[in-house]
Amino acid sequence: RWPEPTDSTDSGGLGPTTPAELVKNYTNYYEFSFNKEDSTELAQRLPTANWTIEIGGEVEKPGHYQLEDILSRQTLREYVYRFRCVEAWSMVVPWVGFPLAELIKWVKPLSGAKFVKFTSVYDPGSMPKQRIDAMLNWPYVEALRIDEAVHPLTILAAGMYGDVLPKQNGAALRLVVPWKYGFKSIKAIVKIELLQRAPMTTWHEFAPSEYGFYANVNPSVPHPRWSQFSERQLGSGFFTPRRQTELYNGYGEQVASLYSDMDLRHFY
Amino acid sequence: MWLRINNAWIAISIGCLLPLFGLLLDIATDNLGSNPIQAIHIRLGDWSLRFLCLTLAITPIQTMTKWRGMADYRQMLGLYAFFYATLHVLGYLFVDHAGEWGVIGIDIIESSYIWFGVIAYVIVLSLAITSPKSAKKRLGKNWKKLHRLIYYAAGAAVIHYFWQLKGNLFQPLFYLTIVVFLLGFRILVWLKNRQLAKLMLPKGRPISLEEND
Numbered sequence: 001r002w003p004e005p006t007d008s009t010d011s012g013g014l015g016p017t018t019p020a021e022l023v024k025n026y027t028n029y030y031e032f033s034f035n036k037e038d039s040t041e042l043a044q045r046l047p048t049a050n051w052t053i054e055i056g057g058e059v060e061k062p063g064h065y066q067l068e069d070i071l072s073r074q075t076l077r078e079y080v081y082r083f084r085c086v087e088a089w090s091m092v093v094p095w096v097g098f099p100l101a102e103l104i105k106w107v108k109p110l111s112g113a114k115f116v117k118f119t120s121v122y123d124p125g126s127m128p129k130q131r132i133d134a135m136l137n138w139p140y141v142e143a144l145r146i147d148e149a150v151h152p153l154t155i156l157a158a159g160m161y162g163d164v165l166p167k168q169n170g171a172a173l174r175l176v177v178p179w180k181y182g183f184k185s186i187k188a189i190v191k192i193e194l195l196q197r198a199p200m201t202t203w204h205e206f207a208p209s210e211y212g213f214y215a216n217v218n219p220s221v222p223h224p225r226w227s228q229f230s231e232r233q234l235g236s237g238f239f240t241p242r243r244q245t246e247l248y249n250g251y252g253e254q255v256a257s258l259y260s261d262m263d264l265r266h267f268y
Numbered sequence: 269m270w271l272r273i274n275n276a277w278i279a280i281s282i283g284c285l286l287p288l289f290g291l292l293l294d295i296a297t298d299n300l301g302s303n304p305i306q307a308i309h310i311r312l313g314d315w316s317l318r319f320l321c322l323t324l325a326i327t328p329i330q331t332m333t334k335w336r337g338m339a340d341y342r343q344m345l346g347l348y349a350f351f352y353a354t355l356h357v358l359g360y361l362f363v364d365h366a367g368e369w370g371v372i373g374i375d376i377i378e379s380s381y382i383w384f385g386v387i388a389y390v391i392v393l394s395l396a397i398t399s400p401k402s403a404k405k406r407l408g409k410n411w412k413k414l415h416r417l418i419y420y421a422a423g424a425a426v427i428h429y430f431w432q433l434k435g436n437l438f439q440p441l442f443y444l445t446i447v448v449f450l451l452g453f454r455i456l457v458w459l460k461n462r463q464l465a466k467l468m469l470p471k472g473r474p475i476s477l478e479e480n481d
Binding site for chain 1: 301302303304305306362363364365366368371374375377378379380381382431432434
């Protein structure tokens with residue numbers, strides 16, 4: 001059922017895809033560890049079999065859905081996207097998934113649905129940082145405006161590199177929004193709610209002046225403490241210049257119209 | 269006696285270079301994870317801060333143990349802090365940014381955490397330049413004043429560390445605790461000396477306490 005991986009040297013002008021081993025061993029998964037290497041092993045404790053997703057809020061068909069049932073209704077495709085972290089590094093990942101719009105269409109949104117809220121799994125038994133209530137307010141929550149959520153670039157991924165999503169990379173199901181900083185692309189989703197109002201999101205709540213609701217990749221709006229002008233591409237060698245970050249992570253042609261009337265400095 | 273000192277000098281020098289050898293070994297064996305450039309950067313910054321803390325620890329340890337011999341090594345440890353800080357800066361400029369000065373300029377201007385790194389490095393650099401005995405002689409009293417800036421360097425380095433993190437503050441807090449402890453020790457000594465000096469004052473005569481350390 002998994003699509004054949006595309007030729008790794010041709011990823012639509014993004015350059016070569018990042019070697020899978022690098023992507024699997026460099027994850028910000030604060031539920032497990034604040035260290036990108038440690039979460040690789042720690043995340044293996046998360047039970048991901050028989051994954052269920054609750055869909056609720058402003059929809060005609062709320063309910064608890066088996067991930068298998070959701071996936072069996074969708075055509076899984078490979079989406080090769082550049083993934084740009086707010087920490088100024090990036091990688092090119094071939095995700096396997098389907099457009100979030102398809103799922104939203106299927107549960108029939110009501111006219112009042114203006115935002116989509118995503119909630120990550122809360123499992124203090126396997127997640128050490130949830131157990132000690134460290135740093136962020138758990139569970140992790142992210143959200144999109146409805147027009148961002150149904151944009152064809154926005155996908156739910158259940159795999160990468162032609163295989164099932166590794167646990168540290170967000171199994172069983174994660175969001176991928178390629179024109180936003182990585183923290184918007186929430187992992188291990190257990191709940192999706194369509195809402196009338198914008199919910200509070202985890203990083204925005206933790207440091208509102210540093211992490212905005214939109215978090216669109218933008219080289220001309222620096223983080224209050226560091227520049228976003230350039231990024232280190234994972235897999236690039238020593239003495240290789242950093243890549244210059246692009247507005248909307250290079251997806252401006254497809255998504256700039258979503259923000260045409262907005263002051264991007266204000267809505268960071 | 270001299271032989272013993274020399275042996276210690278050699279042993280300590282090798283000890284101070286071990287982190288560099290370890291790093292070179294990790295580079296050679298590709299053992300630095302998915303983002304080796306960042307790993308090198310953090311490693312060198314860490315060691316620079318550690319040597320700065322070690323340098324600051326010499327005086328308190330000497331005061332507590334009454335073992336005078338250690339002061340001889342303070343200069344060397346300070347120079348190793350400078351050495352690792354220099355590698356850290358060179359790594360930033362040439363390994364990470366490949367000497368692209370336009371991008372480096374924007375990065376420094378827009379990144380407030382780097383400003384603290386620049387402050388720390390400028391101080392450590394000026395202390396290294398004025399480290400030789402000849403410079404000490406020439407600067408006279410000002411030498412001590414200048415070299416007290418090492419506290420500011422340590423403080424700026426700690427801020428430089430935690431100011432670039434998203435929020436995991438354990439390691440920078442660890443260094444902050446050490447720096448505060450080392451500084452606190454000197455403040456205690458200073459207060460004690462001040463009190464002693466006051467007790468020794470002849471009644472009714474004003475006297476400046478400026479010179480007390």
